[in-house]
Every structure is written in C-alpha cells, then in structure tokens.
Amino acid sequence: MTRWNEDILLSVERMSMRFGGLLAVDDLSFNVGKGDITALIGPNGAGKTTVFNCITGFYKPTAGRITAHTLEGEKFLLERMDDFRIPKQAKVARTFQNIRLFGGMTVLENLMVGQHNPLMKASKFTFGGILGLSSYKEAEKQAIELAKYWMEKTGLTYRADDAAADLPYGEQRKLEIARAMCTRPKLLCLDEPAAGLNPRESEELNALLLHIRAEEDTGILLIEHDMNVVMEISDHIVVLDYGEKIADGTPEEVRNDPKVIAAYLGVSDEDVENVEQQIEQDVTGSGETEAPK
Amino acid sequence: MEYFVQQLINGVTLGSIYGLIAIGYTMVYGIIGMINFAHGDIFMVGAFISLIVITALGLTVSTGLGLTFVALILVLVCAMIIASAYGWTLERLAYRPLRGSFRLAPLITAIGVSIVLQNYIQIAQGARVKPLQPIITDGYTLMTKTTEAGEFVVQISNIQILIISVTVILMAVFSLIIAKTSLGRSQRACEQDQKMASLLGINVDKTISTTFVMGAALAAVAGLMFLLYYGVIDFFIGFVAGVKAFTAAVLGGIGSLPGAMLGGLVIGLIETFWSAYFSVEYKDVAAFAMLAIVLIFLPQGLLGKPEVEKV
Incomplete structure (x- = not known):
C-alpha cells in the first residue's frame, strides 16, 4: 500500500x-x-x-x-x-511548463547537450576531442546511439537535423522529455x-x-x-x-478523499461544517488517507 | 592593378589580426551578453609576452629556418597559455562576482580592468615603444611593372603568409570546436539558456571561464602576429586594436563567429584601401563610418541573426 x-x-x-x-x-x-x-x-x-x-x-x-x-x-x-x-x-532531471529548448540548435544537438558530462570526460576536456582520440570517438558514438534511441521513442527521428524552434508544440514537448532522459x-x-x-x-x-x-x-x-x-x-x-x-x-x-474534492470543487458556506465533519470521521475512521507525520 | 593587388594583400593581413581579436569579443558577448573591453589589453599583454619570450630565446633573423619555426611555436604556446591565465583571472576576479547584477556593472569593471592592465604593463615594462628586429624576412615577388618612376613590385612577404595561414588554421579549428565538440555545444547551450543548461548538468561558470580562456588565447596569437608584422609595440596598442576589433565584431554581427572573421577582414581592407587611395590620416574615420553605415541598414550586422521577438 x-x-x-x-x-x-x-x-x-x-x-x-x-x-x-x-x-x-x-x-x-x-x-x-x-x-x-x-x-x-x-x-x-x-x-x-x-x-x-x-x-x-x-x-x-x-x-x-x-x-x-x-x-x-x-x-x-x-x-x-x-x-x-x-x-x-x-x-534528477526536469522539464518546464513553458518549454525551454535550445531553439537555435538541432534536435540531435539538443539531445547531445544533455550528454555533456560523459562526453566532456571522454574528450579529456576537448583536447582529446580535437586530436580525435579513439575513446572520445567511442563515447560520441554511444551518445549518438542514445540520442537516436530517444528520438525513436518520441517519434522525432525524421526531425533530427531540424532546428528545435521549428518543431510544432507537441513535438517540442516530447523533445524536452527526450533531452531530459538523455542525462x-x-x-x-x-x-x-x-x-x-x-x-x-x-x-x-x-x-x-x-x-x-x-x-x-x-x-x-x-x-x-x-x-x-x-x-x-x-x-x-x-x-x-x-x-x-x-x-x-x-x-x-x-x-474519493472529501478534502480533495472540496479543494478542487470548492464548498458552499453551508456545507463547510458537513465536509469538515466528514473529514474528521474519515481521518479517525481509516487513518490511511493521511501519511504518518 | 599591381598597386591594388599589393593593397589587397596588406589589407587581408591586417584583417586577419583584427579577426583573431574580434573572435574573443564575439564569443564573450554571445555567452554572457557583455562587451569585454579589457580584451584589447589581453591582446597587448600577449604581444608583450611574445616579445619577452623571443628575447629570452635569443631569436634573431640569423637563426636557421627550422630552429625559428620551433622557437616561434614555443613562443606561441607560451603566449597563449599566459594570456589565457590572464583571461581566466580577469573573468574570475572582475566579472563573475558581478554576474546577475545590473547590465552596466560588468561593463564598468571591464573598462576599469582595461586601465589596470595598461598601467600595469606601463609600469612593469616601461612606457617607451619596444622594438623587435625583424625575424622573418624575405618574400615572394608576384608581379612587377615598370613605370617611368621606376619598378613597382607586388610582394607577399613570408610574415604575411605566416599571419594569413595561422589565422585560417586557427579559425578553422575554433569553428570546429564550436560546431562539433561537446564543449562547443555547451557554449552554444549557455548562450541560449544558462539556467536550462545547468539543469542538464553543464557547469555554466566553467563554460564561461573556458570562453574567456579561448578568446584570450586567440588574442595572444594576434599579439604575436602584430609584434612580428610591425616590429614595435607599446602598452597602448591594445586600445586602438581592441576598438577596431570590437568594431569588426559588431560589423560582422556580434555573437557570430564567422561574422567576426568577416568583419575583421572588411575593417582591415577598408583601412588599407582608404590609406592607399585617399589619406592615411582618415583611415580610422573610414572604418568607423563604414560601421555606422552598415548598422543603419543592417542593425544586426553582416552575419548576425536578427532578433525576432515572439508575441
């Protein structure tokens, strides 16, 4: 329970x-x-x-x-x-109520930004990346694989190279989740x-x-x-x-919690006492709706 | 025609130096929206470090070609590392504590830091002009034309070849870093939304520091090139070169890396051609007038993105 x-x-x-x-x-x-x-x-x-x-x-x-x-x-x-x-x-990753994608970057790049830390480590803080170390290439390949996986799951594969800002609203939402999952x-x-x-x-x-x-x-x-x-x-x-x-x-x-119903629907003045009584009964009765403090 | 070609070569060389400095302005502006007015002085510090290292190594024109090459690379690396340390310290001490305060505060400290650096070099190195004997001489004759006044020779000197090729290589490397590496992606991400970038695990402070370091390293390269090309430096060169490079960055579209390169080239060419065909005195006026004209018709600069506000 x-x-x-x-x-x-x-x-x-x-x-x-x-x-x-x-x-x-x-x-x-x-x-x-x-x-x-x-x-x-x-x-x-x-x-x-x-x-x-x-x-x-x-x-x-x-x-x-x-x-x-x-x-x-x-x-x-x-x-x-x-x-x-x-x-x-x-x-811990999060998304926002108002979408906050990197609009000027492509869908793939957005997903790659989410994997910044492992890539940075593998590239030995970029020096190795420029020199083309094999460990970095491997890490980048894996990062692209992960990005591909989430593009597939969110149905954005066909949009991979489009700027994130050009996506319709629904796809932007999905991309935000995909990007968060890439971390x-x-x-x-x-x-x-x-x-x-x-x-x-x-x-x-x-x-x-x-x-x-x-x-x-x-x-x-x-x-x-x-x-x-x-x-x-x-x-x-x-x-x-x-x-x-x-x-x-x-x-x-x-x-079925009356407090929740009251909070969502509001209660008329006459009913306040009824509801409060009911809550009282409920709490003493089952004691389960409220987690132990 | 020959005269024109010669001026073109000179203009591209000058433009390369401006472009290298302009990149530092544009990158810092892109990421934190601040004009780092001390950047020109980092360039000056880079030139001084180069001069010191060259003198310490005892590099002269009589040094063999192979040895000169190795020594110059050493000078370049030293100048880049030390100037980077300056850039990093500058950001850490003068700008980071003011991040998040009102917009003008870091601008004022930037000007302050610029004055501090100039005076520091003036005291440490003296106020007099420092000469350097030419190290790289000779060149190639491209065209000759005999006129009544004598022969006019179009030449590209070895130092010009060096400056242009180093600039092209460095710009290619930096564009690659910005476009393809994880560091570049994190810089672009911070440019667009710092808060979101940090929520994806990017250390925003560190990314900003790295940007300052990269800009300072390029400015040091420009400093070395300036020293080799003109052979004289003083503690004040950072101001004029800095203002010109800033103009170049704005002209190209501030925040845009190719814009900075293009802007540098345009400013270098205008200056050179103006002094060649009109008057040397008014070359700065020509450069700044060009800036004004471009900004009237293209407020975002040549390659900048127009700011579109969604309603």
Whole structure:
C-alpha cells in the first residue's frame, strides 16, 4: 500500500518555502518511490511548481530537507548542491511548463547537450576531442546511439537535423522529455507535460511515460492538471492546496478523499461544517488517507 | 592593378589580426551578453609576452629556418597559455562576482580592468615603444611593372603568409570546436539558456571561464602576429586594436563567429584601401563610418541573426 515509503527515490521532509510574506510551501513532506509515477496535483497556486523548483535547485527552500537516493545507496541533499550538480550527480532531471529548448540548435544537438558530462570526460576536456582520440570517438558514438534511441521513442527521428524552434508544440514537448532522459536520470520531474497537447498527443505521452517507468529504471514525478492523465498513469498522488499537503495515496484513495474534492470543487458556506465533519470521521475512521507525520 | 593587388594583400593581413581579436569579443558577448573591453589589453599583454619570450630565446633573423619555426611555436604556446591565465583571472576576479547584477556593472569593471592592465604593463615594462628586429624576412615577388618612376613590385612577404595561414588554421579549428565538440555545444547551450543548461548538468561558470580562456588565447596569437608584422609595440596598442576589433565584431554581427572573421577582414581592407587611395590620416574615420553605415541598414550586422521577438 505504501510502497513509496519503503523503497524511496526522493524524500522531501518538512520543507517550507517563503517568499517575503507568502508561505508558498508549508511544512511539506512526501516520498517518491522507485519505479513509481508520482503525481503532484492541486489547484492553481497550490505551490506545485515551487516544490519542483526547490527539488531542482532553482530555489533554496527556507526550511526542510530534500534527499535523493541513488540506486547504489548514496544519498544527496539536494538543497545543498550547486544547481548543475543535481542532474550530474544526484541524477534528477526536469522539464518546464513553458518549454525551454535550445531553439537555435538541432534536435540531435539538443539531445547531445544533455550528454555533456560523459562526453566532456571522454574528450579529456576537448583536447582529446580535437586530436580525435579513439575513446572520445567511442563515447560520441554511444551518445549518438542514445540520442537516436530517444528520438525513436518520441517519434522525432525524421526531425533530427531540424532546428528545435521549428518543431510544432507537441513535438517540442516530447523533445524536452527526450533531452531530459538523455542525462540518464534516476528521477524525472515533469511540469505539466500534457499541457496544450491534443488527445492523441496526450495518449502518446502516456505511453512514453509508461515506457520510461517500465524500461528505464527511472522514477517520474509529475505536475499535471489533466486528471485523465493523472488517474490513468500514476501510482501515487500527492495533493497540495495552499502549500500544504492535503492528501497522499493511491489514485483510488485520493479520488474519493472529501478534502480533495472540496479543494478542487470548492464548498458552499453551508456545507463547510458537513465536509469538515466528514473529514474528521474519515481521518479517525481509516487513518490511511493521511501519511504518518 | 599591381598597386591594388599589393593593397589587397596588406589589407587581408591586417584583417586577419583584427579577426583573431574580434573572435574573443564575439564569443564573450554571445555567452554572457557583455562587451569585454579589457580584451584589447589581453591582446597587448600577449604581444608583450611574445616579445619577452623571443628575447629570452635569443631569436634573431640569423637563426636557421627550422630552429625559428620551433622557437616561434614555443613562443606561441607560451603566449597563449599566459594570456589565457590572464583571461581566466580577469573573468574570475572582475566579472563573475558581478554576474546577475545590473547590465552596466560588468561593463564598468571591464573598462576599469582595461586601465589596470595598461598601467600595469606601463609600469612593469616601461612606457617607451619596444622594438623587435625583424625575424622573418624575405618574400615572394608576384608581379612587377615598370613605370617611368621606376619598378613597382607586388610582394607577399613570408610574415604575411605566416599571419594569413595561422589565422585560417586557427579559425578553422575554433569553428570546429564550436560546431562539433561537446564543449562547443555547451557554449552554444549557455548562450541560449544558462539556467536550462545547468539543469542538464553543464557547469555554466566553467563554460564561461573556458570562453574567456579561448578568446584570450586567440588574442595572444594576434599579439604575436602584430609584434612580428610591425616590429614595435607599446602598452597602448591594445586600445586602438581592441576598438577596431570590437568594431569588426559588431560589423560582422556580434555573437557570430564567422561574422567576426568577416568583419575583421572588411575593417582591415577598408583601412588599407582608404590609406592607399585617399589619406592615411582618415583611415580610422573610414572604418568607423563604414560601421555606422552598415548598422543603419543592417542593425544586426553582416552575419548576425536578427532578433525576432515572439508575441
């Protein structure tokens, strides 16, 4: 039931993020399990993207701890790392709500940039690369293979030499995911990957994410508003509202949680007490919707 | 006709030196959007290092061809390494602490650093002009024409051949680095979106340092070439050459590597032809007037990409 609390990939512990007088994230704790697709949902302004920004080093959280666990059992405290070390060492990659590709570079080059670190090492900081060392050629060949693999998975092979900025929106989204996967991450954070996709593209995205979970040994943490996507593919859902966690569980549990329903649909004034009572009963009754603090 | 060919050769040589310096301006501008006004002074430092190493090696015109070649390569490597160290230190001390502050701050420090470098060399090496006896002499006669005034000979000297070929080779190597290697890709990535580049594991600070080092190394090469070609240097050469090279970078389209090369060539040619056919005094006016004219009709420069803002 709570697999994600046992085989942990990322744990966020008592994290708060304050911007001046605004408490964007308030004492948030949750775990992301290995091999799970974890969805972070909540109404607009609930603090989801702030959580992402803290995990990937954009912001330093005001309080709390974020730990990434690698498969080898190493631990990295993300809030203390330089931002470029987070993908390099802790193996956390992310995409953005508004696409941030390198528009002037080709699709292939975008994917190669994602593999900068292994290539840099193999080229002995470029000197070997210029001289044409065989180890560098080998590394470059492998990098191109990996890029090809992800182009194939995202159906972008025919676009390999086109500038990324010339791609249609849906393909740009896929390219962002492919590029993130080229860093060989252990945790992939996706900020609204389905936003702006048509139903067919959205379906392809689901297939891609399920493929990543099944084949790549990569956990996924995603922010998504499209409930069809969330309910269909995620194993574990964390619900935020006003920076606080209001639910944490399987899609089934979360779907039926009255707090979640109240947060999403709103409650009329007369119903507030009813709902609160119900929540009270629910918490004391099953005690499972709320993860132990 | 003969006169024209001779000026063409001279112009291309001068343009090569400008082009080498201009690359440093354009690369730094491309990656952090800042004009490194101290770059011309790195060129000057490179020329001084070359002079010191040449003197230390005791290189003269009577040194054998093979030995001269080896010695010049040694001088080149020394100048590139030491100038790179200057470039790296400059970025580390003067620019990195100001990254993320308002746009004019690094520009002001750049001018400050330029003055510091000039005064430092002035004190360390003296304010007088430093001469160097010609090391590479001779050349090839391409054409001769007998006129009433005497013979007019079109010559390409060995030093001109050296300058042009070194420039062509270095530009080819650098273009290759930018286009094909992982380092070049990371530089282009930082140019477009530094935050995203760091999220893909690229050390942005290190990439920027590398860019300064590469620019400084090329400026040192230009310094050596300048020294060999003109035979005199002083602590102030960096200013004029720097301004010309900056003009070349803007003319070619700042941020564009082939643009910098083309811009350098154009500025070199204009200057040479203007002094050859009109007046030597106004050659700088001609070069800058050309810049103004090009920028009026092509604000992004000859090869620069126009900035398109999406709405």
